[in-house]
Amino acid sequence: MMSKNSHKKTKNAGDILRRRYLEKDPELASMVEDHMVNLKIAQQIYDLRIEANLTQKDLAEKISTTPSVISRLEDADYDGHSLSMLKKIASVLGKRLKVEFVDKEDQSLQAV
Secondary structure, eight states: OOOSSOOOOOOOHHHHHIIIIITTOHHHHHHHHHHHHHHHHHHHHHHHHHHTTOOHHHHHHHTTSOHHHHHHHTOTTOOOOOHHHHHHHHHHTTOOOOOOOOOTTOOTTOOO
16 A cells, blocks of 8 residues: 555665755756766866876866866866867867757756
8 A cells, every 4th residue: 555655765865865855946956957067077077087197287288278277177166167178178088079958857967
């Protein structure tokens, strides 16, 4: 017999947080989504740089910037990514940049 609360019990922290907070507060959900996008960009830059055996200084020299700029780009709290800078980094690391617009309702980016 199903209880009044038909939610299936879960121990997944992301599911619990999403259900308790994000589904009830669209503004908070939007802030979390923005942060997750920044986190993913930062993590990808870091991972690709490490995979290429480059230091922040090495990568900075290859794209004519400073190591502090690379450090900021690899910080999940940074939200000033420019397409031109990301394209330079992609090119130096043997990648291409892909930007995509998705429906607001698309929850596939939420990693919480």
